[in-house]
Amino acid sequence: MKINLPTAVLLVVLVAAMFFAGRHLANRSHGGAADPARISGDAKGKLAPDFELKDLAGKNVRLSDYHGKVVLLNFWATWCPPCKEEMPWFVDLQQRYGAQGLQVIGVAMDDSDQKTIESFAKRLGVNYPVLRGKESVAQAYGDVQFLPDTFYIGRDGKIVSHVQGLINRKEIEEQVKKALAPSASTLQSRRLRPA
Amino acid sequence: MRTRMLVCLILLAALFASAAGQTQGFGGPGVTVLPIEPVTIQPGKSATLKMSFRINSGFHINSNKPTQEILIPTTVKLNPPSEMLVGKIEYPAGEQMALPFMPEEKLSVYSGTFNVTGVLKTTNSVLPGTYRVRGELRYQACSDRQCFPPHTQEFAFDVKVVRSATDHKRKNPAQSPNIKG
Numbered sequence: 586m587k588i589n590l591p592t593a594v595l596l597v598v599l600v601a602a603m604f605f606a607g608r609h610l611a612n613r614s615h616g617g618a619a620d621p622a623r624i625s626g627d628a629k630g631k632l633a634p635d636f637e638l639k640d641l642a643g644k645n646v647r648l649s650d651y652h653g654k655v656v657l658l659n660f661w662a663t664w665c666p667p668c669k670e671e672m673p674w675f676v677d678l679q680q681r682y683g684a685q686g687l688q689v690i691g692v693a694m695d696d697s698d699q700k701t702i703e704s705f706a707k708r709l710g711v712n713y714p715v716l717r718g719k720e721s722v723a724q725a726y727g728d729v730q731f732l733p734d735t736f737y738i739g740r741d742g743k744i745v746s747h748v749q750g751l752i753n754r755k756e757i758e759e760q761v762k763k764a765l766a767p768s769a770s771t772l773q774s775r776r777l778r779p780a
Numbered sequence: 781m782r783t784r785m786l787v788c789l790i791l792l793a794a795l796f797a798s799a800a801g802q803t804q805g806f807g808g809p810g811v812t813v814l815p816i817e818p819v820t821i822q823p824g825k826s827a828t829l830k831m832s833f834r835i836n837s838g839f840h841i842n843s844n845k846p847t848q849e850i851l852i853p854t855t856v857k858l859n860p861p862s863e864m865l866v867g868k869i870e871y872p873a874g875e876q877m878a879l880p881f882m883p884e885e886k887l888s889v890y891s892g893t894f895n896v897t898g899v900l901k902t903t904n905s906v907l908p909g910t911y912r913v914r915g916e917l918r919y920q921a922c923s924d925r926q927c928f929p930p931h932t933q934e935f936a937f938d939v940k941v942v943r944s945a946t947d948h949k950r951k952n953p954a955q956s957p958n959i960k961g
Contacts, residue, residue: 662927662929663850664850664852664927664930665922665927666851666879666882666887666922666927667879667881667922667924667926667927668927670879670881670882695929697850701850705850730928731809731926731927732926732928733926749926750925751879751881751924
């Protein structure tokens with residue numbers, strides 16, 4: 586059997602395409618579970634969907650209430666040990682970077698009652714708003730199929746980065762610093778502003 | 781030259797296929813209910829059944845007795861037909877594990893394959909035949925770095941009720957609606 590070079594290249598491309606398509610489908614059908622924690626670029630640059638949720642005191646809170654701040658939006662649940670692990674780190678980051686404009690917001694995605702979530706947050710010394718999550722909000726943020734799921738939102742309301750799963754404290758702080766850093770467009774508008 | 785190229789292409793295709801198979805085999809956070817061995821039981825007697833579950837690689841689920849109240853325990857619930865009663869359900873002890881970032885906090889979990897046993901008892905009036913028993917496994921799965929919402933997985937198995945020696949004397953027994961055709 587004779588095979589020429591263009592046919593060979595086409596065959597390799599075809600096999601590679603089938604492989605990647607298969608892998609993509611496998612990951613989709615399993616909720617992307619095959620990957621450990623990863624920083625996904627998918628949401629980057631998109632406007633963070635606004636929402637209105639109740640905090641633990643029953644007060645309505647909107648994401649847009651925090652426009653102009655850098656928001657670390659963390660989806661979590663009481664039954665999620667990796668979520669519990671990073672919450673004290675968020676407490677520390679809120680303390681250290683709050684004055685620079687950071688606002689951490691936790692969205693509790695479990696069915697536990699108000700009291701359980703409240704005492705859980707209190708035990709961990711949570712110093713930022715904890716909101717009761719809704720499926721519609723999870724869907725708006727790309728389904729939030731597993732926890733923790735964290736979005737770093739810039740002052741302009743756009744998603745700077747999206748981290749799925751637990752990453753270490755240093756990496757989280759790097760994400761916060763990145764979100765707090767003035768964006769290229771902000772710098773440009775400052776340069777254009779007359780003295 | 782061309783034969784060599786063809787051999788290389790076939791090897792490359794085999795490599796891709798193997799890699800794709802491995803990715804699909806990872807299987808997400810699911811738990812597979814392994815086939816349950818047939819249970820045979822006499823009227824008025826009890827039998828122990830073994831239910832085996834396999835957790836996909838890279839994941840764990842809480843044991844029936846998690847180390848913290850807030851964590852969701854793994855439970856098995858059996859819903860037998862009216863002619864049967866469920867006795868004690870026994871769970872294995874969990875293995876102690878700690879997350880890489882929380883070495884001081886131990887969790888009690890199942891990973892790999894684990895077995896749960898349950899006792900089924902039939903009433904004295906149960907008729908011989910094959911009965912369908914439905915069950916539910918409730919669990920909450922995590923990997924080292926992420927957790928999935930609690931999930932209830934349904935399963936079913938057959939229980940065969942056979943006559944005891946004294947029952948052989950009975951003629952024209954009535955039919956139970958729970959007996960499988």
